[in-house]
Amino acid sequence: MKLLVTIVQDQDVPGLLEALVESDFRATKLASTGGFLRLGNTTLLIGVEDDQLDNALAVIKRTCKKREQGDPSPTIPFSRGGLGTRLEKISVGGATVFSVDVERFEKI
Numbered sequence: 082m083k084l085l086v087t088i089v090q091d092q093d094v095p096g097l098l099e100a101l102v103e104s105d106f107r108a109t110k111l112a113s114t115g116g117f118l119r120l121g122n123t124t125l126l127i128g129v130e131d132d133q134l135d136n137a138l139a140v141i142k143r144t145c146k147k148r149e150q151g152d153p154s155p156t157i158p159f160s161r162g163g164l165g166t167r168l169e170k171i172s173v174g175g176a177t178v179f180s181v182d183v184e185r186f187e188k189i
Contacts, residue, residue, distance in 0.1 A: 082186055083134055085127040086179040088113065089145045093176075094123045097144040101127065104140050128186065138178065145176040 087108075089097060094110065101108055109126040129137045 082183040083129050084181045084183050085129060085137060087125040087127055087141060088122055088177040090122050093145045100140050100144045106137055141176050147175040
């Protein structure tokens with residue numbers, strides 16, 4: 082058995098949870114915050130049997146898409162633009178998935 086620790090953007094969560102349930106997977110949803118952008122995201126804990134790992138990953142890949150987002154970066158003081166921020170485009174989204182072996186599982 083594997084535990085998939087899956088980190089996704091909040092906007093992908095409703096579709097991902099629906100797709101997981103339709104594929105007979107269950108997940109526990111945890112609120113989390115990214116360290117780089119400091120934006121809210123969601124961490125899902127998904128338990129899967131070894132022979133279902135590829136199916137679960139396919140659902141995640143199909144549902145969680147990368148997109149571009151503006152990142153407000155501080156401008157250099159006293160430059161032509163003056164103080165303030167400019168919007169840098171960065172790639173966000175998709176999913177980060179950690180697959181961890183589960184030695185023992187009990188449902189009580």
